Amino acid sequence: MWTRFKWWGATIKNNKLLVMGAIATPVLLSMVWGIKLIWDHRLELDDDRLSHNERGTLAHQQGESPIGNLGIIATGVAGLFVLLNLRFASRDAEIADLSGADLNCADLKDSNLSKADLSGADLNCANLSGANLRYANLRYANLSGADLSGADLSDTDFTYANLNSASLRYTNLSGADLRYANLSNADINCALLSGANLSDANLSGALLFFLNLREVENLEPPQLEAKPSPFLCHVALPPYSQKLDLDPNRDCHLIPQLLSAPRTRRGTKSSGALRDRYDISLKEAQEILNEVRRHQWD
Structure with a gap:
């Protein structure tokens, strides 16, 4: 697994x-x-x-x-x-021009939407897994609950976008503009975030698992201490975190439950509002955590 x-x-x-x-x-x-x-x-x-x-x-x-x-x-x-x-x-x-479009729960898996204008579009629960959204305009777009796993989101504009409970695992968010984006309860597992702008982004309840946050831009301490606080496990934190005594592994004990929790378990500290997209057992989730913890950040 x-x-x-x-x-x-x-x-x-x-x-x-x-x-x-x-x-x-x-x-x-x-x-x-x-x-x-x-x-x-x-x-x-x-x-x-x-x-x-x-x-x-x-x-x-x-x-x-x-x-x-x-x-x-x-x-x-x-x-x-x-x-x-x-x-x-x-x-x-x-x-090219899909601004304001109603794409609620649309199946856009593996689609090429590079440079597309999706500003203000309703992509609630849409399937965008594996999609190419490089340089796309998603300002003010509603991506609540959307599946963006494995998508190329580099240099994409998500300013003020709603990504509540969205799946962003394995995504390429390098250089993405996430200013004021709502990432609450989002699954940001194993994503690439180099150069991403997280100024004033809402990370409350988000799953930050196996991430390098050393090269992100404008990530401030209050964003990692929000209530409910984001789940941190095996995260390479920015240098300032050492002064704030932030533990990059503070929630690792919850990861197996988060990855294997059934869909019905939401809204609590142990499960958050994270969607169950993994379909794995608790034992498999623990093995994944053990493997990840062996990785050493440079």
Whole structure:
């Protein structure tokens, strides 16, 4: 079961084929053109030494040469990549403006919403697991109870967004703007938070498990001491925490119960309002905790 909780290596889904095609197509065409020039020059040199009949035969062979066929293929490939680029550009344009949209409980798993405008959108309980939301605008969006596990949220704008009880485990939140965001009771397990701006974000009751908070921006002591306080376990805290005597493992004894608690157990200090998305036993949860505690922060 530990594989479910391994440190998440952020992966960014992109259209690699299109990028490679965009680079390879002009190179291929240039090569074809260069070979054709060399071929034509060679034919010109040979033409001076050929008879009239031989010239006619050679001209016919030239028209059927593999160079000409390769040129046709290269042109076709170039056209295909142009069409694919237009198709994806058109699709992105269609989903770009979703501001204020009602996407309540929508299934958007693994969708590409990069740079999309979702400001003020209702994404309550939406499934956005594995989605690409890089550079998306989610200001004032309602993501209460949404599943964002494994999503790419780097450089995403969550200013004033409601992420109450949302699942943010394994997400890439590097550089995300979380100012004034409501992260109360959110599951922020094994997320990447380097450069994330947490100014005035509400972390009350949030699960902060196996996180490096040393490189986040504007995280203040009161946010980690809010009531109900966030659950801290195996967290690399900012330097100021040493002066405040904050224990980065103060709630590790509760982690097994939090990870294995059934859905019906909510609203208490031991279970919080965290959603049960793990489907593991108490024994498995304890094994996960033991494995995580072996990790040493640099």
